[in-house]
Every structure is written in structure tokens, then in C-alpha cells.
């Protein structure tokens with residue numbers, strides 16, 4: 001039995017502000033207010049291969065029960081997509097936004113601009129900045145993210161505080177300060193800077209301990225140059241970040257390693273680190289996903305990455321959409337429960353209003369979502 005229409009209307013994305021003037025984050029309300037059964041209808045981007053079909057999605061107690069073809073009318077009608085996965089962020093960097101253009105080394109290198117700002121920030125300010133970034137991800141359709149959290153175990157505690165009560169899922173990659181085994185128990189993985197920033201013995205020890213404890217290994221590589229790619233591959237990482245400087249031979253080695261790659265093209269444009277050869281990565285069957293990276297220089301919106309990638313790097317809307325959803329879920333070990341619209345998975349979905357001023361007249365719903373959709377086109381997100 002469907003609940004009354006008024007209950008369902010509570011699910012609509014609110015445009016109102018709360019008393020503090022900040023945009024509200026309604027995920028807790030969604031969870032509490034979600035009807036036992038909800039039917040969404042229209043164009044469904046379904047399954048892990050993102051097939052486009054006319055039909056409906058039946059959601060029961062927050063889980064996708066059924067995806068069916070046909071014209072059953074649901075409580076919401078639009079373009080129904082899986083929510084995004086932002087596979088690489090540094091959410092604490094949002095504490096200061098839009099610094100002057102500067103080199104990668106000056107921005108994020110040891111002792112660089114970012115580190116000086118983070119060191120001088122109070123815990124409360126860091127928590128607030130990270131919470132705002134997580135809320136912004138939710139507002140722009142992201143349901144899960146993977147964050148490189150610096151500052152040792154205390155830094156991870158602050159992120160956990162920031163995420164309290166929010167309906168966003170996270171994979172935290174901690175970074176030890178001095179003791180290579182000093183990783184917060186809540187961390188899913190370790191997230192390392194380039195191998196060139198460390199003593200090799202330290203990296204070796206961090207990796208050995210992380211493996212023993214069953215943690216994922218992720219590392220930046222091929223950003224300032226391609227010389228650190230070989231070292232990064234030597235530690236047999238699960239995830240490589242950037243590879244914007246990688247050549248075809250490097251990518252063949254990466255494909256052989258089985259590691260996922262997170263590309264962050266807007267970040268690379270800012271730091272002039274080149275643009276990743278995403279088409280080559282995909283042709284080598286690498287699991288390529290997308291991250292907004294440093295939130296000091298980028299907004300947390302996956303929409304901006306999608307449009308850039310589709311127009312500048314890969315003219316294949318389906319592949320680009322997979323990079324921003326299921327591929328990211330795979331890299332973060334979440335694909336069993338989210339990243340696509342499939343029966344049995346959590347209903348982390350977005351419904352776009354196909355009659356919005358920006359989307360009305362779309363010839364191809366998937367292309368329109370990838371190339372032009374905006375957060376303001378979202379009618380409902382769960």
C-alpha cells in the first residue's frame with residue numbers, strides 16, 4: 001500500500017533554507033519519511049551496464065525490489081539514475097576556497113599552501129568545512145565518497161564527527177604521520193601521497209602493516225610526472241589516483257596490475273598536470289572512476305567532472321556515467337550494495353525532472369544527464 005500523497009511530497013528536494021540561512025540536508029528526513037513502498041517511473045538507467053529503458057523501479061523499505069519495463073505510473077516520474085560515487089576527495093581542503101593559481105608543488109607539496117592552512121585551522125572549523133562538503137556532495141547527487149584524510153588518527157576522528165547523522169556513505173583512507181602502523185580503526189584503507197614524498201622504508205612498512213590488517217592501498221601517481229608510477233605499482237596498490245602523465249606503456253602495466261584508477265581532470269587542469277588518457281585506460285579495460293580531488297580548488301559536484309570528461313576526453317556517455325557510478329562503487333568495495341539500479345541494492349537513486357527548463361527537449365536522457373544536467377534538475381534523491 002502506498003502512503004498518502006502528502007507523505008510522498010515530503011521526499012521532494014527542498015529549496016528552502018533553515019534558520020541559519022544554510023541549505024538543509026534532508027537525508028535523515030528521507031530515511032525517516034521514506035514510504036514502505038515507493039514506485040518511480042519513466043526512463044530508467046538500469047543495471048551495471050546502464051541500459052536505458054522505459055519502465056519503473058519499485059523500492060521497498062529502502063531496497064530496490066524490482067526494475068520493470070512498461071508504463072506503470074509511479075509516485076515520481078522522470079529520469080531515474082543511480083546516485084554518484086565520488087571516488088577521491090580531500091574534504092578538509094574545503095576549509096579555504098579558490099587560492100590563486102599556483103603550481104602543484106606550491107599548492108599541495110610538503111609545506112605547501114594547503115598544509116600551512118590545514119595546520120593553522122581549529123578542529124571545529126575543520127569539522128564544519130568537512131560537514132559542509134559532505135552536505136554539498138549529497139545536494140549534488142553523490143551518495144558515497146572515498147576520502148584521503150590527513151592528520152593521522154585525530155584527523156579521522158574529526159571526519160567521523162563531521163559525518164555524524166548524514167546519509168552519505170564513506171570510505172576513509174588514513175595517512176600515518178610518523179608511526180607507519182598508526183591508522184585509525186575506522187579507515188578502510190591507507191591513502192598515500194606520491195612515493196617521491198616518502199622514505200622508501202616507511203612506505204614499505206605502511207603497506208606491510210596495512211595488508212596484514214586487510215586494508216585497501218591507494219596512492220597518488222603520475223600527476224607531477226610519470227617517474228613515480230613504477231614505484232607506485234611496486235607496492236601493488238588497489239587504487240591509483242590521477243595518472244594524468246601516464247604514457248601508454250605505463251597504462252599497460254596498470255592494466256596488468258588490476259588496480260582501479262581514479263581520474264580527477266578538473267584538478268589536473270588547475271595544477272597543469274596534464275589530462276589523463278581516459279580513452280586508452282578504458283580500452284585497456286581498467287576500472288576507471290572519477291574524483292573531484294582537492295575541494296580547495298574544485299566544487300564537490302560530479303556534474304562538472306562528467307561534462308568535462310564527456311566533452312574533452314571520452315565521447316561515450318554510457319562509459320562516462322559508469323565511471324561516476326558503478327566503477328567508483330567497485331573501486332571502493334561498495335558495488336554489492338550501491339552504484340547501479342539493480343534488485344537487492346540500496347535505493348540510492350536520483351530522479352531528474354525531464355520537464356525542467358534545462359532538460360526539456362532531450363533527445364537522449366543519458367547524454368543529457370552526462371553532458372548538461374545540473375543539481376537544479378533533480379526532482380528527488382534518496
Ligand SMILES: [Zn+2]
Nearest residue numbers: 220241293294
Ligand atoms: Zn588527491
